[in-house]
Amino acid sequence: METIDAAEAPAASPEERLLRDALGDALEGELRVLSREPYGAGALTGFEETTAGFEEARAQTRYWYVDTSGRPVPEESGLVLGDPAAPQARIWLHPADPRLPALAAASFPDAAAALLARLGVTVDRAPELLVYRPGKRAMLRMRAGERETYLKVVRPDAAATIVDLQEALRGGGIPVPAITGWSALGIVLTEAAAGEPVTARLDAVDPARLLDSVEALQAAMGRVDTGRAARDSLALRDGWYRERLRAALDGAPGGEAAAARAALGALEAGIDAADPAALEVPAAELRTVHGDLHVGQLFVDGASAVTGLIDVDTAGLGDPVDDRAALLGHLVASIGLADDPDRARGYRRILGEAAGRWLGPAPQGGETASGETASGGAERTRLAHRLAVHVLAHALAPVERGELRVAAAQLGLGAAVLGREEAARAAGRGAARREGAT
Incomplete structure (x- = not known):
């Protein structure tokens, strides 16, 4: 694994600079990015601050959050930067979430x-x-x-x-x-929830039966009228993720950074090549969806059938393709993060089955378990586009933490699943030649 010293680490993000400027000497430890997601006009970003003591047992950890969304809160619980009516940012210490x-x-x-x-x-x-x-x-x-x-x-x-x-x-x-x-x-x-988490049965779950059950679950959810819309598709924020990833990777040295940039470029090319007309969701295809589906939300029985579903707060009327893109994207991210080879293999088995049936060549006639005609075309185009955005979103935090090996693995695997692996490799070889010439 490539090591990165402080001089070579990615530049501090705007949120980290805000946090350091606001707290100054009150920050006593090292900062590590925990999470970041777009919110309102900005983002919500979490940082872990670890302060080492004379003894390891005395080390302390604090969790800071920086909100640049510009959205109001019922009552402030931390520090407000700028005009309280329209703050530049607000900062709070967990668990004082306003x-x-x-x-x-x-x-x-x-x-x-x-x-x-x-x-x-x-x-x-x-x-x-x-x-x-x-x-x-x-x-x-x-x-x-x-x-x-x-x-x-x-x-x-x-x-x-x-x-x-x-x-x-x-x-x-x-x-x-x-x-x-x-x-x-x-x-x-x-x-x-009833059953066992899929994440606790990765070595035993049958991917085909699990995906059959997921498709049946999607069909059942699609028949429920919740009277509300699902959360917005992540595809609407693809520009935000692309901009932040490019900025974080810009100028970062080393082979892992070059591989990450190459895979990012290949994924971006795929996003840009999608026919805009094919990305439009026909109103007739809207159904009730989970809104944030991934294997961590699924519980199963011994036969790999779904017996429990959690975290349904985001459910509502939406495009079933968004749930499939979220599930695939989470599997890609989990493989990149997995330190245990057995867990990585378990995620890969499910990813291979899901990508094969949802992104592979369309069956000739017939229907999927969810009752949709498997005709390929626009649905697969939407899925590929949204999966690419999910991969970018998952890779952002590792890049900003300096974990370029993880980010390169996630972006590279995403490119491979979407059939853009050779484009990523070609871009990587070109980048290596250019770096060698300088």
Whole structure:
């Protein structure tokens, strides 16, 4: 693996510069990018700050978030830069998320116990944070003996809507966990999902049966009327991801950076070559979709059939292709991140099956398990386009952390899945020749 010293690391992002300028000496440790996603007119970016102590056990970690969206919040909980009515940025220290006011209470044992007691739930262990998407939602596991309860923290004005959405899906036969309580403070309590996580059965799951079940699940979801739209397609933000990736990779030295730039160029060429007319989604093809589907949301039984589906907050009317692109993109990213070869192989088996049936040559006649005519054409064009954008989105954080090996692996695998591997290799060879000539 290529090592990168401080002089060769990618330049600090605008959000990191804002954080350093605002906090100055209050930042005592090294910063590492945790996450970044476009939001409003800017982005929401998370940083991990680790402060080393005299003993390793005394090392401290803090999590800072920088919000450049320009969007208002109900009440400030951190530092505001610029005009409070239209801030340049706001900065907060986790768990003081201004859009998730219940998160702070849910994050500490005594406060969480008191909060849940009001809903008739007893816990005997500290909350365990499983998922956190700043400004949007968090998921914590609460335990009492052998019983597990899952606490979802959301924006207060979204709690009732999420409850209605989840109940509509359960009524339509979708295997989402049962809700056991909720509050307008912005919390929703659910039972555990049925079955085992796919991510815990990567060595045993049957990819073909799993994908058959996913297609059947998509068809069932498509018949549920949720009365709302799904979250916007990631394809709408492709320009943002491309700009940030190019800026982060610009001038970075070494073979891994060159490979990442070459694969990025190949993916961008594929995005630009797509027929704009084929990217339009016919109204007749819109269905209820998950909105953020990936293997981490799926639970299965011993026969690899889906028995549980979680994190349905983003569900609503949308294009089923978006769910497939999200699932494929997450598999590509997971393979690039996997340190365990067995886990990587498990993800690859599912990716190979999914890419083969959704991006491969269209079957002659007949229908897929989801009831759609498998005629290729525009649907595959949309899927390829959106998958490319998902790959770019997943690769951004590793690039900005300086993990160029991971980013190059993700971008390269994405190019290979989309049949642009040779273009990426040719670009890489050209880049190597140019670097050798300078």
